[in-house]
Amino acid sequence: MKLLFLVLAITAVFSPVSALHFYLDGGEQRCFFEELPKGTIVVGKYDAKEYDQNSGSYSQPDNLGIHLTVEETFDNNHRIVSQKADPNGEFSFSSLESGEHKICLRSTSHGWFSSNKVKIALDLAIGEGSHIDSKGEDKVSSLSERVQQINMKLTDIRREQQLMREREAGFRNQSESTNARVVRWTVIQLFILGITCAWQLTHLRSFFVKQKLV
Numbered sequence: 001m002k003l004l005f006l007v008l009a010i011t012a013v014f015s016p017v018s019a020l021h022f023y024l025d026g027g028e029q030r031c032f033f034e035e036l037p038k039g040t041i042v043v044g045k046y047d048a049k050e051y052d053q054n055s056g057s058y059s060q061p062d063n064l065g066i067h068l069t070v071e072e073t074f075d076n077n078h079r080i081v082s083q084k085a086d087p088n089g090e091f092s093f094s095s096l097e098s099g100e101h102k103i104c105l106r107s108t109s110h111g112w113f114s115s116n117k118v119k120i121a122l123d124l125a126i127g128e129g130s131h132i133d134s135k136g137e138d139k140v141s142s143l144s145e146r147v148q149q150i151n152m153k154l155t156d157i158r159r160e161q162q163l164m165r166e167r168e169a170g171f172r173n174q175s176e177s178t179n180a181r182v183v184r185w186t187v188i189q190l191f192i193l194g195i196t197c198a199w200q201l202t203h204l205r206s207f208f209v210k211q212k213l214v
Helices: 002-013 143-210
Strands: 017-024 029-036 041-052 057-059 064-072 078-085 088-094 099-109 118-127
Touching: 017 029, 017 099, 029 118, 041 064, 041 099, 064 088, 078 088, 099 118, 118 143
Parallel strands: none
Antiparallel strands: 017 118, 029 099, 041 057, 041 088, 041 118, 064 078, 064 099
């Protein structure tokens, strides 16, 4: 029984799916930032509706569209996804390198920005393997299925740990490189100082000899 409760608790906490909705004014763009380890698959589903002032409700007119972009902020905002699509659809991409990714959505109308308010519902599934490709919404009913889901969550946790190790390795390499430069520059300064002192002593000795003080 305790194992079952543990399985249920971990399953509830480490869900790979996030859902949200937001509003956009005409010409406005909304961006979201995700830290993704290398090889992570992201699948998104969105549903956009435009406010109709005549009916006072949200609907999907034929001229409504969505412009979606995904950029790698760690690589000088390198764009890996850019697509214009219907107001209801899906997108997916795989992170080629570890780092922060920026996902942006903008509403369009007849190829131009609409002035009406747009409501967008966005679902993101982040992970790897078949568990994010499955679109079924049936509840898990057996312990074996829950254990399998826990294993997939643990895979996600290990992926996050790998990302942290990569960050720590990068920080350590940068610190070692900085320390090496500091030591090298200190040695150079001491060498220059030694040469300067030797030159000054030689110059003073020559001066005293010329003045017949030595």
